[in-house]
Amino acid sequence: MSEEVEIPEPDVSEEHPRSKHWVWVGPHRPASPRVLVDHMTSDWSNGDTPREVHEAATYSARRRQRLGEMFANKTLVIPTGNFKVRANDTDFRFRPGTDFFYLTGCDEPDAVLVISPNSAGPRSTLYVPHRRDSRTHEFFTDARYGELWVGPRRGVEEAAIFYDVDAAPLERLEKDLVSLGAADVVTLRGFDPGVDALHDTTKDDAVLAITLSELRLVKDDFEIAQLQRAIDETVKGFEDVVRALPAAEGRGERVVEGVFNLRARVEGNDVGYETIAASGSHATTLHWVRNNGVVRRGDLLLLDAGVEGHHLYTADVTRTMPINGTFSPTQRRVYELVLAAQMAGIAAVKPGAPFMAPHEAAMKVLAEGLFEWGILREAPELALRKDRQLHRRYTLHGTSHMLGLDVHDCAHARTESYTLGELHEGYVLTVEPGLYFQANDMTVPKEYRGIGVRIEDDVLVTATGARNLSAALPREVDELEAWMASLWAKGPTNLGL
Numbered sequence: 001m002s003e004e005v006e007i008p009e010p011d012v013s014e015e016h017p018r019s020k021h022w023v024w025v026g027p028h029r030p031a032s033p034r035v036l037v038d039h040m041t042s043d044w045s046n047g048d049t050p051r052e053v054h055e056a057a058t059y060s061a062r063r064r065q066r067l068g069e070m071f072a073n074k075t076l077v078i079p080t081g082n083f084k085v086r087a088n089d090t091d092f093r094f095r096p097g098t099d100f101f102y103l104t105g106c107d108e109p110d111a112v113l114v115i116s117p118n119s120a121g122p123r124s125t126l127y128v129p130h131r132r133d134s135r136t137h138e139f140f141t142d143a144r145y146g147e148l149w150v151g152p153r154r155g156v157e158e159a160a161i162f163y164d165v166d167a168a169p170l171e172r173l174e175k176d177l178v179s180l181g182a183a184d185v186v187t188l189r190g191f192d193p194g195v196d197a198l199h200d201t202t203k204d205d206a207v208l209a210i211t212l213s214e215l216r217l218v219k220d221d222f223e224i225a226q227l228q229r230a231i232d233e234t235v236k237g238f239e240d241v242v243r244a245l246p247a248a249e250g251r252g253e254r255v256v257e258g259v260f261n262l263r264a265r266v267e268g269n270d271v272g273y274e275t276i277a278a279s280g281s282h283a284t285t286l287h288w289v290r291n292n293g294v295v296r297r298g299d300l301l302l303l304d305a306g307v308e309g310h311h312l313y314t315a316d317v318t319r320t321m322p323i324n325g326t327f328s329p330t331q332r333r334v335y336e337l338v339l340a341a342q343m344a345g346i347a348a349v350k351p352g353a354p355f356m357a358p359h360e361a362a363m364k365v366l367a368e369g370l371f372e373w374g375i376l377r378e379a380p381e382l383a384l385r386k387d388r389q390l391h392r393r394y395t396l397h398g399t400s401h402m403l404g405l406d407v408h409d410c411a412h413a414r415t416e417s418y419t420l421g422e423l424h425e426g427y428v429l430t431v432e433p434g435l436y437f438q439a440n441d442m443t444v445p446k447e448y449r450g451i452g453v454r455i456e457d458d459v460l461v462t463a464t465g466a467r468n469l470s471a472a473l474p475r476e477v478d479e480l481e482a483w484m485a486s487l488w489a490k491g492p493t494n495l496g497l
Contacts, residue, residue, distance in 0.1 A: 037137045040148075044134035049157055054105045056311065057164035059222045061124075063215065064103050064165075068115045068122020070211060074204065075185045076115040077177065078212075079192035083109055083144065091144070093270070097191045098405045099212040101312060106163055108153055112173055112195055126163060129170045131155035174198060188212070213412035216404055218426035223404065224460060226313035227428055228469055230268060231458055233307040234315040235472045237263035241303060242487045245295070245323060253277040253291040256303060264307040272314025273407045276304035279323065283452030284436040286397060297324040300331055302452055306407065316407050316430050317470045318456035325484045330447045332477055334435055338453045339475060341365040341433040345399050349459050349466035351425050355418060359399035362433040367391045370435075375444055393443070394436060400429045403458055423461050428469070432456030 054060070067076065080100040083091040094109045104113055104126060112127040131153055132138035132146045140148045147153065160167035168176075177185060177198050186204040189196050219227065237260040241248075248255035256277035264271040278288040279295045283302035295301065301323050306315035320335060322328075327335060344365045345358035367384050370376035376383055376391055383390040402409040402418070409428075410418060423429075434454030437444045457470045474483045 032137065032141060040140045041134050041137060046133070049161065051161060053164050054162050056105045056222055059220055060103055060105050061164065064113075064115055064124045065122055067103065067211070067215065068117070068124070071115075071186060071204070071208070073117050073184070075117070075177070075180055076113075076208060077185060077187040077195060077198075078103060078113040078115070078208075079188065079195045080106065080109065080111045080113075081191040089143065095312070097188075098312075099188060099209075099216075100191070102212070102216060102405060104163055104165065105311070106154075106159065107312075108159070110170060110192070111159075112170065112192070114173070114176070124165050126159055126165045126167045127170045127173045128154065128156055128159045128167060209412045210414055213410040214414070214417050216410050217402065217413060217417070218424060219404060219428055219460075220426070223313060224426075224428070226309050226311045227315070227403070227458065227460075230272070230307045230309040230313050231315040231317065231470050232472070233263065233267040233309070234305065234317050235470070236267065237305060237307060238303065238317070238319060238473055239487055242321065242484050243490065243492065245301070246488070246492065248295040249297060249323065252295055253279055253282070253293045256295070256301065257291040260303070260305045264305075268307040268309045269312060270308050272306040272308035272316065276302065276318075278302040278304075278452065281439045281450035281452070283320065283454075284438050284450065285452075286434075286436070295323055298328070299323050300451065300453065302454055304454065304456065312405050314403070314405070314407050315458060315470065316403055316432075316456065317458060317473065318432055318434075318454045319473055319475075319480070320453045320455065321480065321484060325488070326481055327477055331451060331453075334437075334448065334451050335453050335455075335477060337366065337369040338433055338435050338455050339477075340369070342431055342455045342457070342475070345431040345433060346457065346459060346466060346468060349423060349429070349431065349461060351423055351461055351463065351465075353423050355400070355421055355423055355429075357423075358429075358431050362399045362431070363391060363395070366395055366433060366435065370394060373445075375448075393441075395434055396436065397432075397434070399433050400431055403428045403430055425461055425463050427461040429459055429461070430456055431459050 078100050080097040083094055086092045096107045100113055101107065106126060108128055110129050114125045114127065115122050132142050138146050140146055143149045154162055156167045156169055185199045186202065186208050187195065187199060188208055189201065189205050240259050240263050241256050244255055244259045257275045260275055261271055274289040276288055277291045278285065279293055279301045280299040282288045282293050283300055300320050302318065302320045304318040306317060308314040322331060341362040345362035348357040348361040363384060364380065367376060367380035370391060371380050378390055382388060432454055436452045437448040439450040441449060455475060457468050460467045460469055474480045
């Protein structure tokens with residue numbers, strides 16, 4: 001990152017008043033001579049305003065219309081959020097607020113969507129900051145927003161065209177909103193402190209968050225296509241990792257993470273969540289994201305990873321693979337039990353079925369297997385009872401969660417609409433049972449200790465049942481081993497890019 005050249009403190013004598021010869025730009029940025037400002041903000045060619053329209057604009061408009069109709073006579077305020085400081089004057093890469101993005105497709109920071117009642121139906125206005133382009137000194141003095149520092153952004157005119165929505169300057173937002181009574185304004189809170197402060201909290205604020213999550217439960221055609229694209233790129237990332245495994249044996253889990261994340265960054269926006277590249281006993285830690293361990297022949301690699309696409313829909317896929325390409329008999333035994341549980345879970349996915357049906361089907365298979373092996377001492381029907389749950393020592397987590405713009409999507413939906421609700425056509429959920437035998441668990445036979453296996457696929461609920469969107473990745477033991485061998489036959493990875 002380049003260093004900003006310091007400009008000396010201005011001469012503030014009467015002969016050289018600050019207002020005449022200098023532009024003061026804040027306590028952390030030295031003043032700039034007026035002659036420099038004039039020089040830096042003149043003689044730039046701005047070109048024509050782009051006329052392209054966002055490919056999801058029609059879908060976004062339908063979503064805004066539906067939401068506005070659900071809150072008749074209310075003004076809805078949905079901010080995207082602001083930059084988050086990583087350290088000192090550097091920020092994390094910005095990701096727009098999920099609900100805001102769902103309604104607009106806009107990825108600019110600080111923007112706010114307002115949906116207000118109108119005699120002709122809900123009216124949407126997208127408030128965006130003014131451009132810090134060559135018409136203002138911020139063009140070169142503002143390291144966070146100035147376009148000479150960070151590149152061009154869409155201002156009001158550009159945003160109105162690209163997102164196909166009425167747009168207004170962000171600077172007008174407070175004036176436009178404070179004139180409304182607090183009872184008439186509903187705010188999606190927790191994203192922008194400045195927006196939160198404009199009105200007192202109301203009971204409808206929480207209702208708005210719930211409603212948005214529940215609207216996002218059913219995916220439209222655009223969303224399903226984006227999820228499939230993200231999953232397809234994730235498959236390529238898994239192939240990259242397998243081809244890089246020989247190099248990882250000497251350098252560790254960081255290679256696995258880095259290879260997959262390169263694919264995610266090249267083919268999509270980023271990873272959808274922190275990649276889990278867990279080898280050996282690290283696979284028994286559910287969210288192992290340190291990825292600083294060794295990779296040894298004879299161990300298993302649990303890779304839980306997903307590409308987040310350019311429209312921010314993310315895949316979430318897990319495969320557990322033998323690092324040397326061949327399962328040992330014990331590894332195979334554990335893997336095949338988890339696979340049987342996953343297949344039972346996927347078979348339970350259909351419209352009208354309880355959301356918990358895949359979990360219950362998978363847990364029944366796992367409990368029966370653990371009882372047969374002598375690890376679970378109680379009969380499955382007893383161990384699985386809600387007041388017992390003894391199987392969970394070896395399989396701690398739930399089997400499914402919704403998937404979409406967030407890896408754990410629709411998190412604010414009501415329990416009765418989500419975990420205690422039914423599955424409906426258009427839902428996309430994961431099915432991901434696992435078994436985790438800790439290295440120090442004395443209730444487990446020695447040969448199983450340190451083995452962790454999870455298998456996860458992304459499943460779309462269809463009109464008649466389910467479709468496995470990630471079925472392109474092998475799951476059966478023989479197919480998985482053959483797939484790895486075929487990739488190694490192609491030689492060391494060049495990442496396929």
